[in-house]
Amino acid sequence: MNTIILIILTLIGILFFVFLCIYLYARNQYKFWEKRSIPHSKPKFPTGTFDFGGKKHLAEIFNERYVKRGQNEFLGGFIMFHPTIEVYDVQLAKDIMGKDFNYFTNRGSYVNTRDDPLTGHLFNLEGDQWKVMREKLTHVFTSGKMKLMFELVKNIGEEFVKAIERELKFGNSIDVKEFCARYTTDVIGQCAFGIECNSLVNPDAEFRVIGRKVFKINKFKQLFTFNFQGLARKLKMQLFAKDVINFFVNAIHDLVDYREREKIERFDLIGFMMQKRNKEKTDDASDEMMPGLSMKELVAQAFVFYLAGFETSSTNMSYTLYELALNPEVQEKARKHVFQTIKKHGNSLTYDAIQEMHYLEACINDVNLIFVSRITT
Numbered sequence: 001m002n003t004i005i006l007i008i009l010t011l012i013g014i015l016f017f018v019f020l021c022i023y024l025y026a027r028n029q030y031k032f033w034e035k036r037s038i039p040h041s042k043p044k045f046p047t048g049t050f051d052f053g054g055k056k057h058l059a060e061i062f063n064e065r066y067v068k069r070g071q072n073e074f075l076g077g078f079i080m081f082h083p084t085i086e087v088y089d090v091q092l093a094k095d096i097m098g099k100d101f102n103y104f105t106n107r108g109s110y111v112n113t114r115d116d117p118l119t120g121h122l123f124n125l126e127g128d129q130w131k132v133m134r135e136k137l138t139h140v141f142t143s144g145k146m147k148l149m150f151e152l153v154k155n156i157g158e159e160f161v162k163a164i165e166r167e168l169k170f171g172n173s174i175d176v177k178e179f180c181a182r183y184t185t186d187v188i189g190q191c192a193f194g195i196e197c198n199s200l201v202n203p204d205a206e207f208r209v210i211g212r213k214v215f216k217i218n219k220f221k222q223l224f225t226f227n228f229q230g231l232a233r234k235l236k237m238q239l240f241a242k243d244v245i246n247f248f249v250n251a252i253h254d255l256v257d258y259r260e261r262e263k264i265e266r267f268d269l270i271g272f273m274m275q276k277r278n279k280e281k282t283d284d285a286s287d288e289m290m291p292g293l294s295m296k297e298l299v300a301q302a303f304v305f306y307l308a309g310f311e312t313s314s315t316n317m318s319y320t321l322y323e324l325a326l327n328p329e330v331q332e333k334a335r336k337h338v339f340q341t342i343k344k345h346g347n348s349l350t351y352d353a354i355q356e357m358h359y360l361e362a363c364i365n366d367v368n369l370i371f372v373s374r375i376t377t
Contacts, residue, residue: 032083033076040076048078080227110225116238117296121304140272148267150351152190163200180317184310185211192269192305210247252299273298320367334360
């Protein structure tokens with residue numbers, strides 16, 4: 001009995017010591033903006049200035065802080081123990097994004113390419129790593145390359161129409177958001193990974209199922225890796241689920257091996273990166289180099305193409321279709337303009353024709369103004 005009590009007291013003592021260390025660390029961190037005489041919101045332990053209890057969307061919190069900013073041109077804050085700053089002055093924001101950009105290249109995101117190669121993409125990289133990677137990818141996303149990809153997008157668009165027609169034929173109602181999500185899944189699968197996902201035909205296709213898991217990141221893990229990045233790397237923490245990591249890594253490895261073996265060239269993201277391939281090797285003998293691009297880096301850059309394009313594009317499409325349905329006169333005008341533009345280009349939907357659909361672009365831009373994620377400067 002005494003042994004059990006001793007064990008319990010020891011555990012309580014350890015927990016108290018850990019809590020005390022975290023509290024002292026947080027108290028020191030919370031002086032970050034005060035030491036620099038920067039206006040800031042008073043943080044609360046342990047959430048900082050942001051409530052992550054799930055009661056409010058992060059956009060709502062940012063909006064509330066924006067409204068309460070007073071005359072401040074910027075305002076410091078804390079995501080748990082990590083200092084953040086929000087800039088409200090337009091000119092200052094322009095300077096940060098322009099002439100002073102070299103001082104603000106880092107986003108403070110978690111990167112652990114050893115245990116989670118999906119985190120090593122351009123958005124997360126910092127310093128020289130970011131600069132070098134950006135230079136490597138510059139020639140991949142040229143207008144000429146986009147034109148070559150357009151045929152892939154066009155073909156999937158035709159499948160999108162057929163999928164909707166099949167549902168209407170049987171009198172079924174259509175979940176527009178789901179259909180748009182399946183469309184963007186197929187587009188990104190083809191353009192980034194060179195994979196025919198067929199989620200428009202089969203909503204339970206593997207790529208679609210894995211895609212749903214990509215955005216289901218454990219909140220605790222997300223906050224821990226953001227605030228304690230060094231410790232998280234030592235603990236070999238992975239931000240994304242193991243099956244998600246394995247799927248994307250294996251898919252890219254198999255695809256590159258197959259194309260190289262069969263000498264196949266495709267006008268997609270993987271194909272453009274493979275064009276730069278050389279015979280050098282990285283320190284890891286299993287990682288073959290593209291000109292400065294290892295296989296792990298290639299996987300990460302292809303993954304961020306999915307990460308950045310899926311939810312944003314499908315949501316934008318859904319809202320645009322919704323607003324056009326509510327405003328039939330605008331919808332009809334947009335349709336006429338689209339058909340006129342296609343007729344002008346020899347009754348063919350081309351990349352150049354898309355660039356001239358200014359009224360449709362205006363509709364999309366207006367939708368973005370109506371359904372903003374948050375109101376700021």
